[in-house]
Amino acid sequence: MNNILIVDDQQGIRLLLEEVFKREGLATYLAASGIEALEIVQKVKLDVIL
Template sequence: MSEHKILIVDDQNGIRMLLTEVFGSEGYKTYQAANGKEALELLQKDRPDLVLLDMKIPGMDGLEILRHIKASDPDIKVIMMTAYGELDMIKEAKDQGALMHFTKPFDIDEMRLAVGRYLRGE
Protein backbone atom coordinates (compact mmCIF):
# COMPACT_ATOMS: atom_id res chain seq x y z
CA MET A 1 0.00 0.00 0.00
CA SER A 2 1.36 3.39 -0.89
CA GLU A 3 1.82 5.91 1.87
CA HIS A 4 -1.05 8.36 1.74
CA LYS A 5 -0.26 12.03 2.26
CA ILE A 6 -2.48 14.34 4.29
CA LEU A 7 -2.19 18.11 4.31
CA ILE A 8 -3.56 19.74 7.48
CA VAL A 9 -4.51 23.39 7.02
CA ASP A 10 -5.53 25.26 10.17
CA ASP A 11 -4.40 28.52 11.75
CA GLN A 12 -4.62 26.93 15.22
CA ASN A 13 -1.34 25.26 16.10
CA GLY A 14 -2.96 22.93 18.65
CA ILE A 15 -5.30 21.45 16.04
CA ARG A 16 -2.49 21.00 13.53
CA MET A 17 -0.36 19.25 16.17
CA LEU A 18 -3.22 16.97 17.27
CA LEU A 19 -4.12 15.93 13.72
CA THR A 20 -0.45 15.48 12.77
CA GLU A 21 0.05 13.20 15.78
CA VAL A 22 -3.13 11.18 15.17
CA PHE A 23 -2.63 10.65 11.44
CA GLY A 24 1.14 10.28 11.70
CA SER A 25 0.65 7.45 14.21
CA GLU A 26 -1.67 5.76 11.68
CA GLY A 27 1.13 5.67 9.14
CA TYR A 28 0.13 8.65 7.01
CA LYS A 29 2.68 11.20 5.84
CA THR A 30 1.44 14.54 7.16
CA TYR A 31 2.15 18.13 6.21
CA GLN A 32 1.00 21.27 8.02
CA ALA A 33 0.08 24.73 6.83
CA ALA A 34 -1.02 27.64 9.02
CA ASN A 35 -2.37 29.74 6.14
CA GLY A 36 -3.46 29.64 2.52
CA LYS A 37 -0.10 30.63 1.07
CA GLU A 38 1.69 27.78 2.87
CA ALA A 39 -1.11 25.38 1.93
CA LEU A 40 -0.85 26.19 -1.77
CA GLU A 41 2.95 25.88 -1.72
CA LEU A 42 2.75 22.44 -0.07
CA LEU A 43 0.00 21.45 -2.47
CA GLN A 44 2.24 22.09 -5.47
CA LYS A 45 5.31 20.50 -3.90
CA ASP A 46 3.90 17.42 -2.18
CA ARG A 47 0.60 16.59 -3.95
CA PRO A 48 -1.35 15.32 -0.91
CA ASP A 49 -4.07 12.70 -1.33
CA LEU A 50 -6.35 14.40 1.17
CA VAL A 51 -6.58 17.86 2.72
CA LEU A 52 -8.13 18.62 6.12
CA LEU A 53 -9.04 22.24 5.61
CA ASP A 54 -10.24 24.77 8.17
CA MET A 55 -12.99 27.05 6.91
CA LYS A 56 -11.82 30.16 8.77
CA ILE A 57 -8.19 31.05 8.09
CA PRO A 58 -6.86 34.62 8.19
CA GLY A 59 -5.85 35.99 4.81
CA MET A 60 -7.35 33.38 2.50
CA ASP A 61 -10.45 31.55 3.69
CA GLY A 62 -11.10 27.84 3.32
CA LEU A 63 -13.41 28.26 0.33
CA GLU A 64 -10.75 30.15 -1.60
CA ILE A 65 -8.14 27.51 -0.74
CA LEU A 66 -10.62 24.79 -1.75
CA ARG A 67 -11.08 26.44 -5.16
CA HIS A 68 -7.30 26.49 -5.68
CA ILE A 69 -6.97 22.82 -4.63
CA LYS A 70 -9.72 21.65 -6.98
CA ALA A 71 -8.36 23.78 -9.83
CA SER A 72 -4.88 22.29 -9.45
CA ASP A 73 -6.05 18.68 -9.01
CA PRO A 74 -9.74 17.70 -8.87
CA ASP A 75 -8.80 14.26 -7.49
CA ILE A 76 -7.44 15.59 -4.20
CA LYS A 77 -9.98 14.79 -1.49
CA VAL A 78 -10.93 17.64 0.85
CA ILE A 79 -12.63 17.48 4.24
CA MET A 80 -13.60 20.85 5.72
CA MET A 81 -13.35 21.75 9.41
CA THR A 82 -15.35 24.58 10.91
CA ALA A 83 -15.82 26.05 14.36
CA TYR A 84 -19.05 27.72 13.34
CA GLY A 85 -22.44 26.60 12.10
CA GLU A 86 -22.02 28.39 8.79
CA LEU A 87 -24.41 26.32 6.76
CA ASP A 88 -24.16 28.50 3.65
CA MET A 89 -20.36 28.21 3.59
CA ILE A 90 -20.55 24.47 4.23
CA LYS A 91 -23.03 24.07 1.38
CA GLU A 92 -20.80 26.11 -0.92
CA ALA A 93 -17.77 24.00 0.08
CA LYS A 94 -19.69 20.81 -0.79
CA ASP A 95 -20.83 22.35 -4.08
CA GLN A 96 -17.16 23.00 -4.87
CA GLY A 97 -16.13 19.44 -4.19
CA ALA A 98 -15.50 19.06 -0.45
CA LEU A 99 -16.51 15.57 0.66
CA MET A 100 -17.86 16.49 4.08
CA HIS A 101 -17.23 18.71 7.09
CA PHE A 102 -16.50 18.34 10.78
CA THR A 103 -17.62 20.92 13.30
CA LYS A 104 -15.07 21.76 16.01
CA PRO A 105 -14.63 20.37 18.53
CA PHE A 106 -14.80 17.24 16.38
CA ASP A 107 -14.70 13.60 17.43
CA ILE A 108 -11.19 12.51 16.46
CA ASP A 109 -12.26 8.88 16.05
CA GLU A 110 -15.02 9.86 13.63
CA MET A 111 -12.50 11.90 11.65
CA ARG A 112 -9.99 9.00 11.62
CA LEU A 113 -12.68 6.67 10.27
CA ALA A 114 -13.78 9.16 7.59
CA VAL A 115 -10.21 9.84 6.45
CA GLY A 116 -9.46 6.11 6.31
CA ARG A 117 -12.62 5.44 4.28
CA TYR A 118 -11.94 8.19 1.76
CA LEU A 119 -8.29 7.24 1.31
CA ARG A 120 -9.25 3.60 0.73
CA GLY A 121 -11.78 4.80 -1.83
CA GLU A 122 -14.87 3.55 0.00
Protein backbone atom coordinates in the same frame (compact mmCIF):
# COMPACT_ATOMS: atom_id res chain seq x y z
CA MET B 1 1.92 5.93 1.88
CA ASN B 2 -0.90 8.45 1.88
CA ASN B 3 -0.09 12.14 2.14
CA ILE B 4 -2.35 14.44 4.11
CA LEU B 5 -2.22 18.21 4.44
CA ILE B 6 -3.61 19.72 7.62
CA VAL B 7 -4.52 23.40 7.34
CA ASP B 8 -5.61 25.30 10.44
CA ASP B 9 -4.69 28.65 11.96
CA GLN B 10 -4.47 27.11 15.45
CA GLN B 11 -1.16 25.39 16.06
CA GLY B 12 -2.59 23.10 18.74
CA ILE B 13 -5.18 21.68 16.35
CA ARG B 14 -2.53 21.10 13.66
CA LEU B 15 -0.23 19.30 16.07
CA LEU B 16 -3.00 17.16 17.53
CA LEU B 17 -4.21 16.05 14.10
CA GLU B 18 -0.63 15.43 12.98
CA GLU B 19 -0.07 13.09 15.92
CA VAL B 20 -3.29 11.18 15.25
CA PHE B 21 -2.62 10.71 11.53
CA LYS B 22 1.07 9.83 11.98
CA ARG B 23 0.01 7.03 14.34
CA GLU B 24 -2.08 5.69 11.45
CA GLY B 25 0.95 5.68 9.18
CA LEU B 26 0.14 8.76 7.11
CA ALA B 27 2.71 11.30 5.97
CA THR B 28 1.51 14.65 7.29
CA TYR B 29 2.16 18.19 6.15
CA LEU B 30 1.10 21.24 8.15
CA ALA B 31 0.05 24.72 7.04
CA ALA B 32 -1.13 27.64 9.15
CA SER B 33 -2.68 29.55 6.24
CA GLY B 34 -4.05 29.18 2.76
CA ILE B 35 -0.88 30.63 1.31
CA GLU B 36 1.26 28.03 3.08
CA ALA B 37 -1.14 25.31 1.94
CA LEU B 38 -0.85 26.40 -1.69
CA GLU B 39 2.94 26.29 -1.49
CA ILE B 40 2.81 22.71 -0.21
CA VAL B 41 0.23 21.67 -2.81
CA GLN B 42 2.59 22.79 -5.57
CA LYS B 43 5.44 20.64 -4.19
CA VAL B 44 3.78 17.49 -2.84
CA LYS B 45 1.27 15.04 -4.30
CA LEU B 46 -1.47 14.97 -1.66
CA ASP B 47 -4.25 12.48 -1.13
CA VAL B 48 -6.28 14.46 1.43
CA ILE B 49 -6.50 18.09 2.55
CA LEU B 50 -8.17 19.03 5.84
